[in-house]
Amino acid sequence: MRYQITKTDFQELLKHLLKKNVVSEILSGTEKKNRYVVTPEFVSDPAQIDLFPLSQLMTYGYARTDSASNSILHSQKALNTKVAVIGRACDVRAMVELDKKKQVVWENLFIIAFHDLGYLPNKSLKKFFKKTEIKDADIEYERLTPSNFILKMKNGKFQSFPLGKDIDIAGNCSRCIQKDHALADFMIGTYSLPEKSEDYIITPQSDRAKRMVETLGWSKKAVDEKISADYDKVAQEVISKCTTKREKDLSAFLANEERFSLLTKCTACGMCVKSCPVCFCKVCNLTTQVKAKTMDKMTFLTTRFTHVGDTCVECGRCTTNCPMNIPLDLVFQSLRDSFKKDRKYESGSQRKDSVMHLDV
Incomplete structure (x- = not known):
């Protein structure tokens, strides 16, 4: 069962989690200078939930090297806090x-x-807003559809821009074929809703999520079969498009005999390490050795492939944050496909799967 909810409904859900002590903190975000520059912030006061940047996080994600999982890792919150x-x-x-x-x-x-669909890379947004002469401070709400980037301005007017021209989702997201996850308590999206709708469609997946739907009184918000079928249709169309692009891009990348020369541009700046949500070493021996000049930059990069390649979850943050635009996401996606085919291991899919270690 799916439910059509408002932003206020979503805020009530988060407040419910805090008031009923389901959790003691919520990973939220706060704006830094621009609307599209959101940094992680843990909140525990229900009053702070009204500032939760839902449409921003869905459209832009967190800024630069930050992500939800990266924040959980480095804060270590989930070790002793709900x-x-x-x-x-x-x-x-x-x-x-x-x-x-x-x-x-x-x-x-x-x-x-x-x-x-994914997110719009932060480094392309400044250029986009400058070209379109849109002041991001004048935006009230943003949304991505399979074809458009939609903005609702504070004056009530809507503006729509086609994806792929002046602005587009991150390349890694355009090849992602796992847009949902069965282990999430709720899934929330906007598939099949009218372009000017500011609502969301939320799907409870866990038993506790389903109980919360009843507690919150959302039974009247259940969508009908047509909306649900349209939602599934759009979701499948998105996956189909991503599958086609994934096959095309990876085939071209692997057929390129000069692909390894792209890696020589690496400066070992460490942005990929800072961005990675599964690289949990307290101190990176690789960046330390590079600074000490006991490891060359190519060795740094190829060692990272073997170090985290088997646990890559295809977030693509390493590529969106790489100052040299090295297609690290294509390297890791090709590795993940190989592990799935040859080892029957798909990182991040199931908790019961044993960790796979590379035989290197």
Whole structure:
């Protein structure tokens, strides 16, 4: 059963989690300078929930190297605190892998995952808003559909921009074929809703989520069969499009005999390490050795492939944050496909799967 809810309904859900002590903290976010620059912030006061940047996180994600799962890892909150995490399906996969490595206590997590297209890369947004002469401070609400980037301005007017021209979702997201996750308590998205709708469609998946729907009195908000069928249709169309692009891009990448030369641009700046939600080493020996000049930059990069390649959850943050635009996401996606085919292992999918270690 799916339910059509408002932003206020979503806020009431988060407040319910705090007031009923289901969690003691919620991973939220706060704006820094621009509307599209959101940094993680843990909140425990229900009054702070009214500021939860839902449409921003669904559209832009967190800024630069931050992500929901990355924040959970580095804060270590989920080791001894019950916390609600709102993020993408790749964040859920990351937390599954972190659970296997004892970096989170799964029972401390309440997870709400976006069922979405992906996010707009932060580094492209400044250029977009400058070109369109749109002041992001004038935006009230944003949304992505399979074809458009939609903005509702504070004056009540809507503006729509086609994806793929001046703005587009991250390349990694355009190849992602796992847009949902069965282990999330709730999935929330906007598939099949009219372009000017500011509502969301939420799907309870866990038993406790289903009980919360009853407690919150959402029975009258249940969508009808047509809306649910349309939702499934759009979701499948998105996956089909991503599958086609994934096959095309990976085939071209693997057929490129010069692909390894792309790696020589690496400066070993460490942005990929900071971005990675499954790289849990307290101190990165690789960046330390590079700084000490006991490891060259190519060795740094190829060692990272073997170090975290088997646990990559395809969040793509390493690529969106790489200052040299190295297609690290294509490398890791090709590795993940190989592990799935040859080892029957798909990182982040199931908690019961044993951790796979590379034979290197």
